[in-house]
Amino acid sequence: MPKYDFDIGVLGGGAAGLTVASGASQFGAKTLLIEKEKALGGDCLHYGCVPSKTLIRSAHIYHMMRHAEKYGLPPVDLKPVDFRDVAKRIQTVIDTIQKHDSEERFCSLGVKVEFGDASFTDEHTVSIGGKNYSAKKWVISTGSSPSVPPIEGIHATPYITNKEIFSLDSLPKSLIVIGAGPIAIEMAQSFARLGSKVMVVQRSGQILSKEDRDMADIVMNVLQAEGIEIYLNSSLQGTKDLGSEKEVVIKDKEGNEKGLRAEQILIALGRKVNSEGLGFEHISLDFDKKGIKVDNRMRTNHKHIYAAGDVTGAYQFTHAAGYEGGVALSNAILHLPKKADYTFLPWCTYTDPELASIGMNEKRAKEAGIEYSVWTEEFKANDRSLAEGEETGVIKMILDVKGKPVGVQILGPQAGELLSEWVAVLNGGVKLSTIASAVHPYPTLGEINKRVVGNYFSGKIFSDKVKKTLKFFFHFKGRACK
Numbered sequence: 284m285p286k287y288d289f290d291i292g293v294l295g296g297g298a299a300g301l302t303v304a305s306g307a308s309q310f311g312a313k314t315l316l317i318e319k320e321k322a323l324g325g326d327c328l329h330y331g332c333v334p335s336k337t338l339i340r341s342a343h344i345y346h347m348m349r350h351a352e353k354y355g356l357p358p359v360d361l362k363p364v365d366f367r368d369v370a371k372r373i374q375t376v377i378d379t380i381q382k383h384d385s386e387e388r389f390c391s392l393g394v395k396v397e398f399g400d401a402s403f404t405d406e407h408t409v410s411i412g413g414k415n416y417s418a419k420k421w422v423i424s425t426g427s428s429p430s431v432p433p434i435e436g437i438h439a440t441p442y443i444t445n446k447e448i449f450s451l452d453s454l455p456k457s458l459i460v461i462g463a464g465p466i467a468i469e470m471a472q473s474f475a476r477l478g479s480k481v482m483v484v485q486r487s488g489q490i491l492s493k494e495d496r497d498m499a500d501i502v503m504n505v506l507q508a509e510g511i512e513i514y515l516n517s518s519l520q521g522t523k524d525l526g527s528e529k530e531v532v533i534k535d536k537e538g539n540e541k542g543l544r545a546e547q548i549l550i551a552l553g554r555k556v557n558s559e560g561l562g563f564e565h566i567s568l569d570f571d572k573k574g575i576k577v578d579n580r581m582r583t584n585h586k587h588i589y590a591a592g593d594v595t596g597a598y599q600f601t602h603a604a605g606y607e608g609g610v611a612l613s614n615a616i617l618h619l620p621k622k623a624d625y626t627f628l629p630w631c632t633y634t635d636p637e638l639a640s641i642g643m644n645e646k647r648a649k650e651a652g653i654e655y656s657v658w659t660e661e662f663k664a665n666d667r668s669l670a671e672g673e674e675t676g677v678i679k680m681i682l683d684v685k686g687k688p689v690g691v692q693i694l695g696p697q698a699g700e701l702l703s704e705w706v707a708v709l710n711g712g713v714k715l716s717t718i719a720s721a722v723h724p725y726p727t728l729g730e731i732n733k734r735v736v737g738n739y740f741s742g743k744i745f746s747d748k749v750k751k752t753l754k755f756f757f758h759f760k761g762r763a764c765k
């Protein structure tokens with residue numbers, strides 16, 4: 284008689300939980316997946332990546348139509364955006380992807396799916412609506428939610444978060460975005476492009492504060508050129524509901540206060556992990572407000588309980604959640620001691636131009652105290668960028684003292700796609716000389732990857748020493764044009 288109902292139980296049906304559940308059952312483990320909402324897929328599918336990237340696409344098309352003349356086309360007489368149609372398209376895309384993340388599909392893989400609020404009653408048992416389920420191993424992957432800080436007046440002022448913004452029934456005439464991280468900035472640009480007047484409030488002196496300042500500033504210049512007002516170094520003093528409008532009072536570094544007014548306020552100030560009501564106190568789980576504490580094998584302080592995804596508070600991306608789910612699966616089910624390694628974890632902010640990053644940027648290299656050199660190439664020197672009318676941006680390659688790449692940032696058109704070559708290069712330990720000698724198709728944006736490497740090598744190849752040697756052997760006469 285087995286001691287537990289299941290070999291493994293998974294709490295939360297988002298990117299991390301779905302990776303664990305599908306993998307575990309396909310490896311033959313009796314698997315339980317518990318999800319609190321009425322559908323699987325998690326934040327990424329319902330309130331995150333999928334709706335935001337669908338919205339960005341609609342906003343991009345509208346923006347292109349408004350700028351038809353830039354491409355030698357007749358101006359388009361555009362009607363204002365009806366946000367209900369945009370929201371309908373977003374829902375259609377979600378519904379299509381939902382089929383892949385459906386209860387039926389997981390059941391066909393052999394996973395038992397239960398819906399309800401789960402809470403631990405002991406280290407091997409969770410309860411949902413009074414019914415208990417025990418499992419030998421557990422993976423907690425309950426994700427995160429928008430964090431709303433205690434701003435004065437906020438509870439009496441209606442505001443929206445990523446949970447509401449994709450299903451609004453009208454386009455806000457004006458929108459104050461509080462925060463300037465990736466979610467905030469992506470939404471700011473999209474709504475401005477759809478026709479809202481957008482204001483962004485940021486406490487520090489830079490948007491996208493994890494990125495290098497020079498790169499973030501280029502994005503900021505683009506946003507400002509598109510009409511977005513950005514208030515840096517501005518602390519929040521309070522909010523007020525004025526009826527049809529809401530007010531956000533901010534204070535700058537000099538202590539000057541200013542009241543910003545808009546139809547909607549979007550709070551995008553980071554995430555809080557979903558740990559409430561899960562009964563962690565019954566099992567003495569080690570966690571704090573930053574997340575559940577795990578070792579590099581994704582084990583909590585109880586070696587049979589793992590955590591993966593946003594709930595660990597580390598890298599809050601879908602691909603990080605999937606990766607961590609895979610690490611937990613490998614350790615919990617295959618008993619292979621796999622460790623999470625984030626050295627080359629890539630990410631991308633899907634503004635236009637996109638800003639993609641892998642490995643160290645200058646900020647992180649300085650923090651790590653390593654010596655480095657920076658090599659760049661601008662998109663305005665890339666023929667395809669010019670043909671596309673997308674010439675804003677630059678690629679930055681960071682090399683260590685031995686000339687080994689430790690990081691790459693790309694700010695430009697389709698930067699997220701262009702980064703894939705670097706994902707392979709950095710993870711595979713591919714030599715820079717391989718990229719430099721590999722033929723890339725012309726004209727492509729991808730040539731920029733080869734060009735930045737070429738910039739590094741050209742200093743060596745066309746050095747005075749090489750020139751002198753060739754002159755000596757082949758009697759070269761030197762420059763023909765002074």
Ligand SMILES: Cc1cc2nc3c(=O)[nH]c(=O)nc-3n(C[C@H](O)[C@H](O)[C@H](O)COP(=O)(O)OP(=O)(O)OC[C@H]3O[C@@H](n4cnc5c(N)ncnc54)[C@H](O)[C@@H]3O)c2cc1C
Pocket residue numbers: 294295296297298299300317318319320323324325326327328330331332333335399400401402424425426427445466557560561591592593594598599600601602603604633
């Ligand atoms: C607007 C926005 C845009 C984003 N864009 C991107 C992007 O472009 N690329 C990217 O990589 N990442 C993006 N992210 C981040 C990404 O959505 C998250 O990193 C990812 O969803 C994390 O996956 P997860 O499995 O950890 O958590 P989630 O996907 O949040 O899944 C957790 C699940 O657990 C469930 N749950 C919670 N509590 C319980 C409970 N007590 N019992 C049972 N179930 C419970 C939740 O309902 C949820 O379904 C974006 C996020 C937002 C908000």
